[in-house]
Amino acid sequence: MMNTRTAVALAILAALTTLTPSIAQENADSGSAARVLDEKIEWHIPDPENHRPRELERLEKAKTEQDKTTETYITRVLARVDQIRRETQLRLSLEEAIFRALETNYAIQIASYNPAVETTRVVEAEAAFDAVFFTSITNNHIDRTSASQLTSTSLELFNSSYGIRKQTATGMSLRASYQLNRTKTALSFQQLNPEYTSNLALEMRQPMLRGAGIDYNRAFINVAKNDHRIQDHTFRRQIRDTIRSVEELYWRLAQARRDVLITARLLADFEALYEYLVARQEFDITPVQIAATKADLEQSRAEFVIKKATVFDAEDRLIAAMNSDDIDLADDTEIIPTDLPRLNPLTLDRLGEVNSAIDNRTEIKEQQLRLQNASISVGRAKSDELPKLDVTFRTTIDGLSGTADRSFDELSRNKFHEYFVGVEFEVPIGNRAPKSAHYRARLQHDQAVAALQKAIEDVILDASIAVRRIETTYDALGPSYESANSREREVQSIVARAERKDLNTLNSELGARRGLANARRNMLSAMVEYNVAIIDLQRAKGTLLQHHNINIPKP
Numbered sequence: 001m002m003n004t005r006t007a008v009a010l011a012i013l014a015a016l017t018t019l020t021p022s023i024a025q026e027n028a029d030s031g032s033a034a035r036v037l038d039e040k041i042e043w044h045i046p047d048p049e050n051h052r053p054r055e056l057e058r059l060e061k062a063k064t065e066q067d068k069t070t071e072t073y074i075t076r077v078l079a080r081v082d083q084i085r086r087e088t089q090l091r092l093s094l095e096e097a098i099f100r101a102l103e104t105n106y107a108i109q110i111a112s113y114n115p116a117v118e119t120t121r122v123v124e125a126e127a128a129f130d131a132v133f134f135t136s137i138t139n140n141h142i143d144r145t146s147a148s149q150l151t152s153t154s155l156e157l158f159n160s161s162y163g164i165r166k167q168t169a170t171g172m173s174l175r176a177s178y179q180l181n182r183t184k185t186a187l188s189f190q191q192l193n194p195e196y197t198s199n200l201a202l203e204m205r206q207p208m209l210r211g212a213g214i215d216y217n218r219a220f221i222n223v224a225k226n227d228h229r230i231q232d233h234t235f236r237r238q239i240r241d242t243i244r245s246v247e248e249l250y251w252r253l254a255q256a257r258r259d260v261l262i263t264a265r266l267l268a269d270f271e272a273l274y275e276y277l278v279a280r281q282e283f284d285i286t287p288v289q290i291a292a293t294k295a296d297l298e299q300s301r302a303e304f305v306i307k308k309a310t311v312f313d314a315e316d317r318l319i320a321a322m323n324s325d326d327i328d329l330a331d332d333t334e335i336i337p338t339d340l341p342r343l344n345p346l347t348l349d350r351l352g353e354v355n356s357a358i359d360n361r362t363e364i365k366e367q368q369l370r371l372q373n374a375s376i377s378v379g380r381a382k383s384d385e386l387p388k389l390d391v392t393f394r395t396t397i398d399g400l401s402g403t404a405d406r407s408f409d410e411l412s413r414n415k416f417h418e419y420f421v422g423v424e425f426e427v428p429i430g431n432r433a434p435k436s437a438h439y440r441a442r443l444q445h446d447q448a449v450a451a452l453q454k455a456i457e458d459v460i461l462d463a464s465i466a467v468r469r470i471e472t473t474y475d476a477l478g479p480s481y482e483s484a485n486s487r488e489r490e491v492q493s494i495v496a497r498a499e500r501k502d503l504n505t506l507n508s509e510l511g512a513r514r515g516l517a518n519a520r521r522n523m524l525s526a527m528v529e530y531n532v533a534i535i536d537l538q539r540a541k542g543t544l545l546q547h548h549n550i551n552i553p554k555p
Helices: 004-019 019-025 031-042 048-062 066-084 096-106 106-129 219-279 288-320 350-360 362-384 404-412 432-495 503-541
Strands: 090-092 132-143 153-165 173-185 195-207 331-337 389-400 416-426
Touching: 031 132, 031 432, 031 503, 048 219, 066 219, 066 288, 090 096, 096 219, 096 288, 106 219, 173 404, 195 404, 219 288, 219 331, 219 362, 219 503, 288 331, 331 350, 350 432, 350 503, 362 432, 389 404, 416 432, 432 503
Parallel strands: 090 331
Antiparallel strands: 132 153, 153 173, 173 195, 195 389, 389 416
16 A cells, blocks of 8 residues: 555656656656656755856846846846855765764764763773782881880881782782881890891781672772763764754755745845836826835845845854864855755654664663663662671781891791781661662662653654654645645746736736745755754664764774
């Protein structure tokens, strides 16, 4: 069964066939039909720059045939269209506009730093498990009075220690240190003076409850990695949004430029009518009728000024979105879009488009990672709520002698050992702070769950609206095109009447020309909105980068 979009496409081609019978043989070839369709659309709503060569030929022909009416009309249209021309012209395709934006857009450049910044945070979190070398050297000289011969009045203490400590993923802290102490005293009973002591200590400290486990101790690393992934998705989303913005601005510029030509044509028709009425004011046209026509003419002139400013605004917005090195907002550059909005129908499956959006939208992936971070925080807070129970084991090898070398030699003989085993237990009375932190973490986790659900619902809504918008805008293409053709036939019929026209006929002609201009604007708007709807669907599905064959390597 034929779907609505296919029927609309055939309706457009059928409308063309009624105007151009030779197209009937070309409809078998879809490529030829598409080319003819583009040509007819370009005839209705051409770009001013593409329109210029054809109008210059008509102008030369009118001058040769001394057709003053046509010559004046074309001259006025070209003069107004020339008001949007600039000293430098740049013909720009949509693909080139997107490429320029990818290269130099400031928003993309800013977002591109965030994944690298988060990479440093990952390294910073992993560095918590790096081994640390430490050393400490002190020298303490004591000179004091003493009331006992067993207490020295002069004492010099030199202490030095060197070692390495490391934290493991289970929470265990390892420490290996070597200490060399020198004691020199004035005490006469001291057998070794100075006295050198050496000891090698190996210590392990393992949490059994609070702070124990790989999940707890690697929590900051996992969070940092998730934050890096979030920023990577955010970077891709920025690229997606920028491409979507550039493409819409491109089509809006194409629309604004064509609208200027439509308005210039209508204004030239107004001026011709007004001059015709002024020439007949001494016969059958009253001052009131001339004044009314003059008011409409001035209103059309004001409308043209607005349309012209819209073109300049659209150019500046597109230039600002691309941020190209060779195009500056201060430059006098005219951007001429070379692409025509696409008109081919799309085969859409609403459920499939929604599923694609759920699978590809970065907003959902970002929220899933935030939910993972919230789960990690809950686990860490739950561990912090437990009592502290740490077990410590330390063994020490000692050496003693009158010199530092011999003291180390004694240590290396492994004769004197010390062993230490300790258990440390601690629990805050009431334990209110950890319990409150745990409760807060659970609330934030539930909040993240709700945020994920909302993100999914928003994506489903976004995709559904985008599908419906494509269907609606495409369905409007056929009627808008047929309306423009009908309005054109209406104008031709009125113009073909008697040469000496009464006021009612002139007003009918003016109204018909205004209706034709509005029909062409509506057709132009329908085409642009259809193309914007296409990119909105790709954005809603999260596949806009694939749509433009843009590949960003995964980190």
